[in-house]
Structures are given as structure tokens and as C-alpha cells.
Amino acid sequence: MPMDKYSAVWVSHSSMGDFLKCPRCYYLHNVYKSPKTGRKISIVSPALSLGSAVHEVLEALALIQAEKRFEKPLLEKFEKAWVRVSGKRGGFTSEKEEIEAKERAKEMILRVERNREPLAEKTIRIKEGHNGMPPNFFLSEEENIILCGKIDWLIHKPEDDSVHILDFKTGRNEENGESLQLPIYQLLLKKLQKRKVSGASYWYIERDDKPVDVSLPGDEESFERVMSVAIQVKKAREGRNFQCPRGSEGCFDCSPYESIIKGEAEFVGVGEMRQDLYLEMSR
Numbered sequence: 001m002p003m004d005k006y007s008a009v010w011v012s013h014s015s016m017g018d019f020l021k022c023p024r025c026y027y028l029h030n031v032y033k034s035p036k037t038g039r040k041i042s043i044v045s046p047a048l049s050l051g052s053a054v055h056e057v058l059e060a061l062a063l064i065q066a067e068k069r070f071e072k073p074l075l076e077k078f079e080k081a082w083v084r085v086s087g088k089r090g091g092f093t094s095e096k097e098e099i100e101a102k103e104r105a106k107e108m109i110l111r112v113e114r115n116r117e118p119l120a121e122k123t124i125r126i127k128e129g130h131n132g133m134p135p136n137f138f139l140s141e142e143e144n145i146i147l148c149g150k151i152d153w154l155i156h157k158p159e160d161d162s163v164h165i166l167d168f169k170t171g172r173n174e175e176n177g178e179s180l181q182l183p184i185y186q187l188l189l190k191k192l193q194k195r196k197v198s199g200a201s202y203w204y205i206e207r208d209d210k211p212v213d214v215s216l217p218g219d220e221e222s223f224e225r226v227m228s229v230a231i232q233v234k235k236a237r238e239g240r241n242f243q244c245p246r247g248s249e250g251c252f253d254c255s256p257y258e259s260i261i262k263g264e265a266e267f268v269g270v271g272e273m274r275q276d277l278y279l280e281m282s283r
């Protein structure tokens with residue numbers, strides 16, 4: 001029987017991250033649709049907006065020939081990217097808050113421009129999905145699960161014709177060792193291109209002048225770790241089982257999404273993934 005991408009369960013680093021945090025968080029962000037608009041819901045925040053504008057500027061450089069990437073000042077491009085996240089739409093509740101975030105973002109852009117060597121090499125691109133979807137493939141045809149994900153930057157290493165993963169980090173926290181990000185990248189690269197993956201680095205661009213190497217898990221370990229969470233997501237969806245695991249103890253992780261459902265968040269627009277964007281009013 002031909003596989004049907006519409007009936008499949010799609011999983012990604014962010015959706016599985018939501019699920020591991022809490023199944024109800026996963027439900028609110030990835031399954032629930034507003035009864036008014038029929039669209040999924042998302043909370044805007046200064047940290048997400050900062051990350052999104054910085055990534056937009058840096059990732060677009062990969063589309064330019066290596067020797068021409070820095071012909072135009074990056075800050076010019078950044079100013080245009082910031083327009084999209086300015087004001088309430090970016091989760092900013094005051095001018096001061098926005099100025100502070102914008103200054104931090106500009107410093108990150110300038111740091112990359114000053115230390116541009118990692119971005120000066122040729123890059124590799126992997127095939128985008130259809131209809132603007134990120135690159136994806138069937139993680140398991142039997143289970144009808146599709147894995148999707150976008151990798152920030154792929155450096156081509158001509159010495160052995162391999163590919164090196166580079167991931168820009170705009171947050172202050174280090175990536176957790178339990179994160180599924182690198183296993184997911186391993187699997188995407190193995191399936192969607194032919195070169196061997198020779199390494200990976202994280203670049204914490206708020207504090208570091210160059211990327212730090214991180215070790216990659218093996219193919220088998222990557223598959224097992226990703227598949228194990230993907231199956232849990234699939235089972236939860238089939239059984240509509242998205243209960244709060246902490247019962248009456250509760251916690252605050254889901255409160256921004258719950259505030260949307262209670263009508264206590266402000267609608268600020270429709271996002272690029274056609275989701276309704278809300279600003280948490282109590283923040």
C-alpha cells in the first residue's frame with residue numbers, strides 16, 4: 001500500500017521535545033486547534049523572536065556562494081529580519097524589552113561577522129519537503145511515522161568529501177545531553193544525502209567566537225532513541241492520552257498555552273506556519 005504522508009504521525013525535534021517535557025504541553029502546541037480559526041496555537045516570546053531573527057539572517061547566507069556571503073553587511077539584513085518580530089507580534093511588552101533583545105541579537109550577528117571562518121567554506125543543502133515542509137522521510141513505514149527537521153548549516157569538507165553539522169545557539173543554556181537534536185540530524189542526513197557525516201559543532205554565538213565540537217551518536221543509537229520517543233508520541237495520539245502527569249501537583253510549563261484556551265492571552269497575528277500567535281498577558 002502506498003504510504004500516505006497526510007495520515008502519518010509527523011515528529012520533529014521540537015514536537016518530541018514538547019512531548020518529553022509533558023504530553024499535555026505536546027497536545028496544546030502540536031494537536032489542539034482553535035475552535036474559532038481551526039489553526040494550531042503558539043506563544044510568542046522575546047527569546048524565540050530573537051532566535052528566529054538571528055537564524056533567518058545566518059541561515060540565508062548558505063544560499064549565497066561562499067566567496068560572496070559577506071559582501072553585504074549582516075546588520076543590514078538583520079534590520080529587515082527584525083521587522084517581522086518587532087512589537088507584540090514578537091512577544092515584546094515594552095519598548096525597553098525589545099531594545100534589549102535587539103541589542104543582544106545585534107551583538108550575536110556582529111560576533112559571527114567578525115569570526116566568519118566557519119561560514120566561509122562551501123555548504124551542502126538537503127532537499128526541502130513539498131509545500132514548504134522541512135526536509136523529511138518515513139522514519140518507519142510500518143508505524144506510519146515521518147521524521148522532519150531543518151539543519152542550520154552543513155559544511156562541506158573537501159578533504160574526505162564529508163559533511164559537518166553546524167548548529168547556531170542563541171540561547172543562554174547549553175544543549176542538554178539528552179537532547180534528540182543530533183540523533184535526528186544523523187538520521188536526516190543518512191536518509192536525505194549521500195556523504196558521510198564527519199562531525200558536528202554547536203556555536204553559542206552570544207558568548208563564543210567559534211563553534212565547539214560535539215560528539216555524534218552512532219546511527220543505530222540515533223535510530224533507537226528517536227524511534228522510542230516517536231512511538232510514545234504515536235501511542236499518545238492514538239489513545240488521545242495527553243493527561244497532566246503530575247496530577248494535582250501541577251507545574252507551570254503549560255500555563256502560557258492554558259491561558260490561550262481560557263481566553264486570557266492576546267491574539268497578535270498568524271505565524272509563518274499558519275498558526276495563531278498569542279502573547280501571554282500575565283507575563
Ligand code: SF4
Nearest residue numbers: 022024244251253254
Ligand atoms: S502542569 Fe506541568 S505536568 Fe501538568 S500539564 Fe501542565 S506542563 Fe504538564
